[in-house]
Amino acid sequence: MNIHLFWKRRSKSASRGSIEDSLHRERFFRRVRPYAYLAPALTSMAVLSFLPIAYTVYVAFTDMSLYRFDKYNFIGFGNLVELFAGPFSKVFLPVFTWTVVFAALTTILNYALGLFLAILLNNPHLKESNVYRAILIIPWALPGTIAILSWTGVLNVSFGPVNTFLKMMGLTPVPWLTNPLWAKISILLVNLWLGYPFMMSACLGGLQSISAELYEAADIDGASSWQKFKYVTFPMLMRFSIPLLISTFAYNFNNFGMVFLLTGGGPPRLDTSFAGTTDIMATFSYKLTLQFYRYGLAGMMSMVMFLIVGTLTLIQMKLTNAFAEVD
Amino acid sequence: MHERVRFPDERAYKRVFKGSLHASVCITLNREGSYLADVRLEGITKTFGEVVAVRDVSLDIADEEFLVLVGPSGSGKSTVLRIIAGLEVQTSGHVFIGGTLVDDIPPKGRDIAMVFQNYALYPHMNVYENMAFGLKLNKVPRDEIDRRVKACAQMLGIADLLGRRPRELSGGQRQRVALGRAIVRQPRVFLMDEPLSNLDAKLRAQMRTELQKLQRSLRTTTVYVTHDQLEAMTMGDRIAVLKDGVLQQVDTPDVLYGNPVNMFVAGFIGSPAMNMIEGRLEQREQGLVFADGGLTLPVPDRLKQMISPNIPRLPYEVVLGVRPEDLVGEPAFQEAHPSWLVDCQVEVVEPMGSEVYLHLVAGTASLTARVGPHVNVKDGMTWRVAVNMEKVHLFDAKTEMNLVKR
Amino acid sequence: MTDSGRCKQAQGDTAIIREGPGREDLRDRGVDKEPTRRKAVLRGKTRLRTFEVVGLWLTRVILWVAVLASLFPTAWVVTASFQKGDAFFSNTLIPKQFTVENYAKVIRETDFLRWVKNSLILCTGSALIQVFLTATAAYGFSRFRFRGRKYGLMTLLLLQMFPASMALVAIYTMLARLNLLDNLYAFMFVMAGGSAFNIWITKGYMDSLPKELDEAAMVDGATHWQVFRYVILPLARPMLIVVFLWSFMGTYSEFMLSSAVLKNPHNYTIALGLQRFILNQFAARWTLFSAASLMASLPVVIIWMFLQKYVVSGLTRGAVKG
Ligand SMILES: Nc1ncnc2c1ncn2[C@@H]1O[C@H](COP(=O)(O)OP(=O)(O)OP(=O)(O)O)[C@@H](O)[C@H]1O
Numbered sequence A: 001m002n003i004h005l006f007w008k009r010r011s012k013s014a015s016r017g018s019i020e021d022s023l024h025r026e027r028f029f030r031r032v033r034p035y036a037y038l039a040p041a042l043t044s045m046a047v048l049s050f051l052p053i054a055y056t057v058y059v060a061f062t063d064m065s066l067y068r069f070d071k072y073n074f075i076g077f078g079n080l081v082e083l084f085a086g087p088f089s090k091v092f093l094p095v096f097t098w099t100v101v102f103a104a105l106t107t108i109l110n111y112a113l114g115l116f117l118a119i120l121l122n123n124p125h126l127k128e129s130n131v132y133r134a135i136l137i138i139p140w141a142l143p144g145t146i147a148i149l150s151w152t153g154v155l156n157v158s159f160g161p162v163n164t165f166l167k168m169m170g171l172t173p174v175p176w177l178t179n180p181l182w183a184k185i186s187i188l189l190v191n192l193w194l195g196y197p198f199m200m201s202a203c204l205g206g207l208q209s210i211s212a213e214l215y216e217a218a219d220i221d222g223a224s225s226w227q228k229f230k231y232v233t234f235p236m237l238m239r240f241s242i243p244l245l246i247s248t249f250a251y252n253f254n255n256f257g258m259v260f261l262l263t264g265g266g267p268p269r270l271d272t273s274f275a276g277t278t279d280i281m282a283t284f285s286y287k288l289t290l291q292f293y294r295y296g297l298a299g300m301m302s303m304v305m306f307l308i309v310g311t312l313t314l315i316q317m318k319l320t321n322a323f324a325e326v327d
Numbered sequence B: 001m002h003e004r005v006r007f008p009d010e011r012a013y014k015r016v017f018k019g020s021l022h023a024s025v026c027i028t029l030n031r032e033g034s035y036l037a038d039v040r041l042e043g044i045t046k047t048f049g050e051v052v053a054v055r056d057v058s059l060d061i062a063d064e065e066f067l068v069l070v071g072p073s074g075s076g077k078s079t080v081l082r083i084i085a086g087l088e089v090q091t092s093g094h095v096f097i098g099g100t101l102v103d104d105i106p107p108k109g110r111d112i113a114m115v116f117q118n119y120a121l122y123p124h125m126n127v128y129e130n131m132a133f134g135l136k137l138n139k140v141p142r143d144e145i146d147r148r149v150k151a152c153a154q155m156l157g158i159a160d161l162l163g164r165r166p167r168e169l170s171g172g173q174r175q176r177v178a179l180g181r182a183i184v185r186q187p188r189v190f191l192m193d194e195p196l197s198n199l200d201a202k203l204r205a206q207m208r209t210e211l212q213k214l215q216r217s218l219r220t221t222t223v224y225v226t227h228d229q230l231e232a233m234t235m236g237d238r239i240a241v242l243k244d245g246v247l248q249q250v251d252t253p254d255v256l257y258g259n260p261v262n263m264f265v266a267g268f269i270g271s272p273a274m275n276m277i278e279g280r281l282e283q284r285e286q287g288l289v290f291a292d293g294g295l296t297l298p299v300p301d302r303l304k305q306m307i308s309p310n311i312p313r314l315p316y317e318v319v320l321g322v323r324p325e326d327l328v329g330e331p332a333f334q335e336a337h338p339s340w341l342v343d344c345q346v347e348v349v350e351p352m353g354s355e356v357y358l359h360l361v362a363g364t365a366s367l368t369a370r371v372g373p374h375v376n377v378k379d380g381m382t383w384r385v386a387v388n389m390e391k392v393h394l395f396d397a398k399t400e401m402n403l404v405k406r
Numbered sequence C: 001m002t003d004s005g006r007c008k009q010a011q012g013d014t015a016i017i018r019e020g021p022g023r024e025d026l027r028d029r030g031v032d033k034e035p036t037r038r039k040a041v042l043r044g045k046t047r048l049r050t051f052e053v054v055g056l057w058l059t060r061v062i063l064w065v066a067v068l069a070s071l072f073p074t075a076w077v078v079t080a081s082f083q084k085g086d087a088f089f090s091n092t093l094i095p096k097q098f099t100v101e102n103y104a105k106v107i108r109e110t111d112f113l114r115w116v117k118n119s120l121i122l123c124t125g126s127a128l129i130q131v132f133l134t135a136t137a138a139y140g141f142s143r144f145r146f147r148g149r150k151y152g153l154m155t156l157l158l159l160q161m162f163p164a165s166m167a168l169v170a171i172y173t174m175l176a177r178l179n180l181l182d183n184l185y186a187f188m189f190v191m192a193g194g195s196a197f198n199i200w201i202t203k204g205y206m207d208s209l210p211k212e213l214d215e216a217a218m219v220d221g222a223t224h225w226q227v228f229r230y231v232i233l234p235l236a237r238p239m240l241i242v243v244f245l246w247s248f249m250g251t252y253s254e255f256m257l258s259s260a261v262l263k264n265p266h267n268y269t270i271a272l273g274l275q276r277f278i279l280n281q282f283a284a285r286w287t288l289f290s291a292a293s294l295m296a297s298l299p300v301v302i303i304w305m306f307l308q309k310y311v312v313s314g315l316t317r318g319a320v321k322g
C-alpha cells in the first residue's frame, strides 16, 4: 500500500511539473489542427482565386490597357462610369441586359423542365421509369465542350439536321446561329438540352427523399393531389433546390463556354466591333482582355458581375438558412 | 494472494502500452504488482456557453469497481463520462486515471474503452474489423489481434457473425459487437453510456446480467451511465446520483435505497417511487407528531432522537417519505401499531403478478402501496393501511435534505 | 490463478450469451426484406383507376418525346461519324453509305491518341488533387470548431463566384513568370484549385455521418488524422466519387484556360484538339470531328452512367444536410 501511495504521489508531482508545458502544446494543437486540414484547399484557392481576384480589383480602378500597360493611372470609379454612363455604355448595356436575361431564363427553363420530368418519372406506376431516366441523363454525361461543338453542327444553317428536318417537313429553314434573335434562342435551347438532366436528377433525388409518411399523413388529412404538391412536395423540394437554383444562376451568369463555343458571341453587332449580339459579360470581358487589351474595363466588368452574383447568392443563403448552424 | 494478469504475456503488454499511451502517463502498480485503474475526479465543472452541464463533481472510483452514474435526462451523466474519456475537456477540475493526471491527454492516450448508446459501430467494416480496429491502431501484432478477437467473439457468442457488416445485425447482436470492441482492447477502464437503452425489455434484462458477469470476470473498472434506476440498482457496486450536474450521493445500492441523503435521491431510487407527504412536525399531547391536513402520525422515539438535533424549532415544515412497501395492510402489524393507521380511498388497483400496487388517497395526499398478491381490495373501496413509522424518512421542506440518518 | 484459468472462467460465466443469436439471426434476415416484399405485393394488386391509366399513358408519351429530343443531336453525330467524305452535306437525315473510315483516319492521321493521353493525365491528376483538397477541408469544416468557421465557408463560396475571365490574365501572367506555360503538370495544379462548392456539399455529407463514429475511433486510439483516414474517408466515398467525377468532367471539357495556357499541339487536350477540326468555318471536317467526339465521349458517358447513382444520392444528402 505504501508503494502505491508513493507512486501515486510521485506521478502526480512529476507530471504536474510538465503539465503546463504539455497542456500548452495540446492547446496549441487543438487551435491549429482545424487550420491544418483547411490549409491545402485554402492555399490552392489563395493562389488560384484570391490573388487573381485581388489583382482584378486592383486593375479595375486603373485605365490599364495595351497602350498604358506600365504607365497606367488610377481613375477611381472611372471605369464604372464608363460602363454605365460613358460612351462605352452603348456597347456594354445590351450585353449586360442579355446576360441577366440569359442567366435568368436559362435557370428557370432548366429547372422547370427538370422538375416536370422528375415528377413524371417519379410516378410509381411507371415501371420502366429507370430506362427513361438513364436515357434522359445522357446529355449531362457528355463532356460539355464536345457537346456544344457538336451542336454548332446540328444547328448549321445549310447542312445541320435540324434544318434538313424542317425542309423535309416543308418548312422554311431557320437561321439558327446567324440571326441575332435565333442565335439567342439557340443558346437557350442548347443550354436547356445540356442542363435539364442535372436539374431532373436533383429534383428526382429530392422527391424520393420525401418520406412516404408525409403523403400518407396528407392523405389522411384529405388533401388533393394539387394540395399535396403545394403543401408537401413543393416546400420539401425548395429546401434543397434553392441552393441548386442559386448555383445554376451564378454558373450561367458566367457561362463562358456555352456562348463562346456555340456562337463565339456572334452574329456581329452593327454598332460596335467590341461585342457580338449574343456576347454575355463573361465572353465580353474575355474579349476585352485578350483581344482588345482593355484590362481596366474588363476588371471593372468582372467586379460588376461579381457584385450581382455575390449579392444574389448572399440573399439566397440568408433566405434558405443554408448556413444556420445547430451548435 | 490476489493476482491479476490481464495481459497474457509481458511483451504484448508493453507493446500495447508503448503504442497507446501518451508519454506522460505513468503506470501505477498496486501491492500485488498489477497496475491500478482507479478513476478520480476532482472538482470537475463543465460549462457549454451559459449552460452548466456538470458542477464541481468529485468522485473516487476504485480499481475494479462497477460504478453506475444515474440521473434524469440532461443531468450531465454523459458529460461526466465523456470527460473521463477525454472526448470533452472540463472547464475546471482534474481527472486521474490510475493515479495519473490525464487532463491534457487525448482519449487515445487514456487506455479506456467506451460503449456508446447507439453502438457507433463502423458501418464500413465487418464485425471482425470493427473489433480489430483499436488493436490495429495500437500496433498489436496481427496474430495477437486475431487470437484476441476470436477469443472475445467466442466469449460473446458472436463468433459466427465476424464476417457481417453492422447493418446486417440485430440490435442485440450489435450491442454485443460494441461490447466486444471494448473488451478486446483490454483497457484499464470501461465507459458505457446507456448501452442497453436501445434494446427491448427482455433483451435488456438478459444483457444486464451478462454485462455484470462479464465485468466480474474481467474485473475491469467500469463506469456505467444509465437513467434507469432499476439498472443502476441491480448492476452497480456503487451508484452515483446526478441531478442538474450536481452529484447528490455516491454509495452502494442498499444505502442509497435505505438512506437517501435528500428528497431527490429518495424519489429517484426505487420503483414505485417513494411517497412524499408534505406536512409539519408538531408537539401534541401524545408527543411529537407528523401532521398534514388530514392525517396525524406519531413520531416514534428512535426516530425522534435521530432527527431532534436537526430541528431548530417546532412546528417545522417537513416532507414525510414512505416507501410503498412501508404502507402495510397486514392485520397483525396493524393491531400492533394502532396509532399508525390511516384510512384511504382506493383509486386504482394495479396487479403486477407477484405483487399488487395500490394507488390510494388519504386526505390530500395520494399514496402508492406495494402489497402481497392476495390482498382483497377493489377500486373505490376504503382501505385501512398502517404507515410503518419506524422506516419513514423526514425531509426538511426547505433544503430537501433528509433529517433522518440511520 | 493462471491466465488460461481466468479465460475459462470468463467463458463459463458468459456461456448464456451464446444461446441468443440463432433465433435473432432468422428474425434479423426477415426484417430487412419484408417491407420491400410487402410493397411489391401491394403494387401488383393495386387496380389503377381510369384517370390514372390515362395519366400514365400521357406521361409515357411526353417522356418519349423528351427521349427523342434528347437523343436527336447525339444521333446526328453518330450518323455523321459514319458518313463518307470530310464535310457533311446532306439532304437526308440518314446517310446512304456507311463507313468506319473516319474513325481510322482520326487515329491514323491526327494526334487524337496524344490528346486522349494528355486529357487523361490532366483530368485524373487534377481530380485526385481536388478530391484530396475537398476531403481535408470538408473534414475540417465538419468536425472542428474554430474561429472563422461559420462565415469562412460562406465567404469562400461567395468568392468562388468571381468570374474567371480576368483571373485568366493573372494566372497566365503567373505561369509565364514561373516559366510554366505549356506545362501539363503545372496546369494540372491550376485545374485542381479547391472548389468551395465541393467543400460545402462534402461537408454537408460528412455532417450526416454520426459524430459518435469519430469518438469511438478516438477512444479506440485513433488520432484525428486516423479518424479521417479510416472512418470518415471511407464513409464519405460516395460523395468523393461525385467530386472526382465532377472535377474530371470539368477539366475534360475545360476550354477557356487551357486554350490560353496550352499552346503547343503536343499538349493539346481533347477539347482543344476537337475544336481545331471545325475551327475554320469553311473547311470544317465534321465527319472526322464526329468520329473523334464519339470516341472521346463514350468512355466518359459509360463511367458516368455507372456512377450516376452516387451523384444523385450524394448530392441530395450533401445538400439537404448542408
Ligand atoms: N455539446 C454541447 N453543447 C451544449 N450543451 C450541451 C452539450 N452537451 C451537453 N450539453 C448540455 O449539458 C447538459 C447535460 O447533458 P448530458 O448529455 O450530459 O446529459 P445526460 O445526463 O447524458 O442526459 P441523457 O440521459 O438525456 O443522455 C444538458 O443540459 C445538455 O443540454
Ligand SMILES: [Mg+2]
Pocket: B077, B078, B079, B193
Ligand atoms: Mg446521455
